[in-house]
Amino acid sequence: MSAAPAIGVIGAGSWGTALAQMLSSDGRDVLLWAYEPEVVAAINAEHRNPLYLPSASLSPTIRATCDLPDFAALDTVLVVTPAQVLGKVLAGLARSPRDLVLCSKGIEAGSGRLMNDAAREAAPGSTIAVLSGPTFAHEVAAGLPTAVTLACEGGRAQWERLAPAIARPAFRPYYSDDVTGAEIGGAVKNVLAIACGVVDGLNLGQNARAALIARGFSEMLRFGEALGAETETLSGLCGLGDLVLTCSSTSSRNFSLGKALGEGALAADLMADRRTVAEGAHTAPVLADLAQRRGVAMPIVAAVDAILRGADARAVVADLLARPLRAELESDAGDLTA
Ligand SMILES: NC(=O)c1ccc[n+]([C@@H]2O[C@H](COP(=O)([O-])OP(=O)(O)OC[C@H]3O[C@@H](n4cnc5c(N)ncnc54)[C@H](O)[C@@H]3O)[C@@H](O)[C@H]2O)c1
Numbered sequence: 001m002s003a004a005p006a007i008g009v010i011g012a013g014s015w016g017t018a019l020a021q022m023l024s025s026d027g028r029d030v031l032l033w034a035y036e037p038e039v040v041a042a043i044n045a046e047h048r049n050p051l052y053l054p055s056a057s058l059s060p061t062i063r064a065t066c067d068l069p070d071f072a073a074l075d076t077v078l079v080v081t082p083a084q085v086l087g088k089v090l091a092g093l094a095r096s097p098r099d100l101v102l103c104s105k106g107i108e109a110g111s112g113r114l115m116n117d118a119a120r121e122a123a124p125g126s127t128i129a130v131l132s133g134p135t136f137a138h139e140v141a142a143g144l145p146t147a148v149t150l151a152c153e154g155g156r157a158q159w160e161r162l163a164p165a166i167a168r169p170a171f172r173p174y175y176s177d178d179v180t181g182a183e184i185g186g187a188v189k190n191v192l193a194i195a196c197g198v199v200d201g202l203n204l205g206q207n208a209r210a211a212l213i214a215r216g217f218s219e220m221l222r223f224g225e226a227l228g229a230e231t232e233t234l235s236g237l238c239g240l241g242d243l244v245l246t247c248s249s250t251s252s253r254n255f256s257l258g259k260a261l262g263e264g265a266l267a268a269d270l271m272a273d274r275r276t277v278a279e280g281a282h283t284a285p286v287l288a289d290l291a292q293r294r295g296v297a298m299p300i301v302a303a304v305d306a307i308l309r310g311a312d313a314r315a316v317v318a319d320l321l322a323r324p325l326r327a328e329l330e331s332d333a334g335d336l337t338a
């Protein structure tokens with residue numbers, strides 16, 4: 001038991017459960033909201049989450065609930081639902097001023113909103129922060145060293161409240177005030193991880209994967225610039241750091257989805273009855289659309305969108321390779337802008 005104030009975590013998938021376990025490591029109470037009653041029951045009775053994080057033994061100071069009103073008195077709440085339901089779930093939270101730390105990575109389909117805009121509308125009065133970076137849930141749950149960006153719309157004053165609440169010896173947040181940049185990094189890297197998985201599934205080699213990471217990062221920077229994100233933010237943990245992690249490992253659901261697509265599986269089959277979330281599959285269509293409407297060139301994102309819609313992966317890669325030659329740097333583009 002600890003005298004430190006309890007923290008709330010909304011969403012008991014693998015990431016919400018891992019964050020709850022990390023936060024409880026100093027003995028504090030953590031209240032964890034789960035969508036499924038059977039997850040609540042297993043966490044409270046057996047201190048395990050067999051559906052989403054079966055490898056972890058959870059702390060007895062984590063209490064699970066299906067009732068959002070239980071969170072009314074908490075000053076700090078992490079939000080870790082899938083991106084597409086974040087606004088809907090938060091609408092059930094009592095409207096009192098608190099720090100709301102968004103940990104989901106995606107863009108809302110239909111509205112094209114980033115999570116901070118969805119959260120601000122659903123939970124007015126909250127002060128938003130975004131926690132994002134290279135973070136496989138099973139490693140955080142196991143206490144392995146991890147560093148993240150913690151972007152605070154409330155600036156240094158909010159950071160002073162949140163950093164001691166969230167940092168632990170092996171979990172290290174870095175301060176930023178660029179909420180938009182932190183969200184764009186996490187959302188775009190999921191789509192690029194699908195692209196890298198496709199290349200792996202097609203056996204196109206490691207040169208191709210490195211090229212995709214570098215050219216995909218250029219797309220992330222261009223899109224970020226269009227939305228007012230800082231290049232420095234995207235060059236850090238929540239952008240380049242997460243891109244490298246997710247594009248290099250079958251531990252990533254997005255990379256694995258892409259690999260299966262490259263091996264010839266159909267997106268519709270891979271997405272049907274899926275329990276875990278591969279956010280890039282939901283983000284790709286809305287990101288491709290936003291980029292086109294804003295005139296931002298994102299050919300790799302468009303290629304992923306096309307493959308998810310059923311286009312032949314090998315043909316899509318051939319089209320990418322057949323694009324006109326161009327300058328690598330925007331500043332050198334001149335006439336080479338195709
Ligand atoms: N798993 C990771 O390593 C990791 C790391 C960083 C960020 N994230 C992000 O965290 C978010 C959550 O991912 P995850 O990996 O914890 O999920 P998950 O794939 O492990 O589990 C799916 C989650 O969706 C929930 N869910 C399904 N339908 C729902 C509904 N209608 N309403 C509310 N909840 C519903 C389930 O209860 C479960 O919590 C995603 O945006 C993901 O990108 C995940």
Ligand SMILES: O=P(O)(O)OC[C@H](O)CO
Nearest residue numbers: 133134135136252253254
């Ligand atoms: O398994 P993924 O692809 O959702 O990636 C998990 C995390 O976002 C990695 O930082």
